[in-house]
Amino acid sequence: MPELPEVETVIREIRPRITGKKIEKLDVLWPKTFEHRFRIPLAGRTIVQVDRIGKYIILKLDKGNLIIHLRMSGQLLLNPAAIPAHLRVLMHMEGGLRMAFNDVRKFGRWYFVQSEKEVLKQIGMDALAPELTCTVFKKMLKKSGMGIKAFLLSQRFIAGLGNIYVDESLFRSRIHPLSVSAKLSAEAAGRLFAEIRKVLNFAIDQMGSTISDYRDANGKVGNAQNFFYVYQQQGRPCVTCGATILKQKISGRGTHFCPECQKLYGR
DNA sequence: CTAATCACCTGAAGGC
DNA sequence: TGCCTTCAGGTGATTA
Numbered sequence: 001m002p003e004l005p006e007v008e009t010v011i012r013e014i015r016p017r018i019t020g021k022k023i024e025k026l027d028v029l030w031p032k033t034f035e036h037r038f039r040i041p042l043a044g045r046t047i048v049q050v051d052r053i054g055k056y057i058i059l060k061l062d063k064g065n066l067i068i069h070l071r072m073s074g075q076l077l078l079n080p081a082a083i084p085a086h087l088r089v090l091m092h093m094e095g096g097l098r099m100a101f102n103d104v105r106k107f108g109r110w111y112f113v114q115s116e117k118e119v120l121k122q123i124g125m126d127a128l129a130p131e132l133t134c135t136v137f138k139k140m141l142k143k144s145g146m147g148i149k150a151f152l153l154s155q156r157f158i159a160g161l162g163n164i165y166v167d168e169s170l171f172r173s174r175i176h177p178l179s180v181s182a183k184l185s186a187e188a189a190g191r192l193f194a195e196i197r198k199v200l201n202f203a204i205d206q207m208g209s210t211i212s213d214y215r216d217a218n219g220k221v222g223n224a225q226n227f228f229y230v231y232q233q234q235g236r237p238c239v240t241c242g243a244t245i246l247k248q249k250i251s252g253r254g255t256h257f258c259p260e261c262q263k264l265y266g267r
Numbered sequence: 268c269t270a271a272t273c274a275c276c277t278g279a280a281g282g283c
Numbered sequence: 284t285g286c287c288t289t290c291a292g293g294t295g296a297t298t299a
Contacts (some may be wrong), residue, residue: 032275055293072292073277098276107278107293118285146269155294162292162294212279231292252271254290 002070003125004160005203006214006222007055010076013217014099015050018059021093023047030088031100035111042066042112047093053126054159058116067111067119068101074108075215076101080219104213109209127160127200134193141189144181145267150182150251152196161196164209164231167256169196171230176264177255183266202227230256 002010028034042061049060057076059066068076077084077100084102089110089265091099101108112120120178120220125132140157151157152166161169170177173191175184184192208214209234215221229239234247234256243260 006292007291069293070289071275103276104278105293107275109294144268150270153293164292209292214292253293 002028002202002208002214003162003165003203004055004072005206005224006208006216007052007057007070007160009208009216009222010070011050011052011057014076014078017045017097017128018099019050020047021095021097023061023091023093025092027090027092028088029090030103030106032106033088033103033108033110033255035109037038052118054114054123054155055162056120059252061230064112064114065116066129069109070103070140071105071107071109073104073105074180075213076217077215077219078217099217110255123155123159124157125159125236127158127196132158134190137193138189140184141184142182146181147177147251148175148179148181148184148192148265149177149253149255153253154249155259157194160200163253163255164211164228165196165199165203167231168229169199171257171262172199173263174263176262177257178257178267179264180266185230185265188263189267230258233255 010036023042026042032090045061045063046203047059048062051058057068079098080100084100086102086104087100092247113119146153172195175188175192197216203224206222206224207216209224210221211225230245233245236245238245238258238261241260243258245256246259247254247256
């Protein structure tokens, strides 16, 4: 469910409300939410900062870090009006503030670690990080023999993109999803970099995309799904050329693209 | 190193 | 109505 824009929307909402708060108690209704090897008591810790790298939410505590990944269907809800139907963890903070982790599919994970590196060592630069320049991005592409779809979905190089925003970024930069990363022209790579930033920032402005499960910390849906060019648009005409948008499995994921507008590089 | 497949889970949707 | 299959904003392990 959530990719970078959805996670960013959530942390912008929880940051001002939970920063500085002490954790009093944790109700764990689905223990596998916690990675066992990291299971350490959280009660008594204070949340000092709320950050994000890719799709990982990082709550910096006075001692250690609580890292949360929503995976496919996780939701963080602040003071929900009713008990959510698929409540997995309920965090009680001082002043009666509660943060519920609702997660239908039970894929979401919470990690409590001393250093965030323990969880994020394989994760690349955040897609919106200032250090990730177009030059750095092009160098990573040149070194990779992977297909561009797999490259962008893998979080090892750039963190934060998922299936929706990969498809939208490739369409907008006119690159076929079966292209080979290292074979992109310099111009194509530059377009891709720019469009990734535009797509993500636009989606953040729209409070993320809601296909089915995604809700922000206030339980509200996003709006970015109303502006998709290709994602779930198979069978409809391309907005640029009128050709029919196709959907086929690439890198194991349903992939949406225009066979006319998106050029194949390599392969 | 890259690619493909399965595993982890639940629920919605479509075919018959 | 009901049963069966397929699919889903993700990622990690395992196997070619």
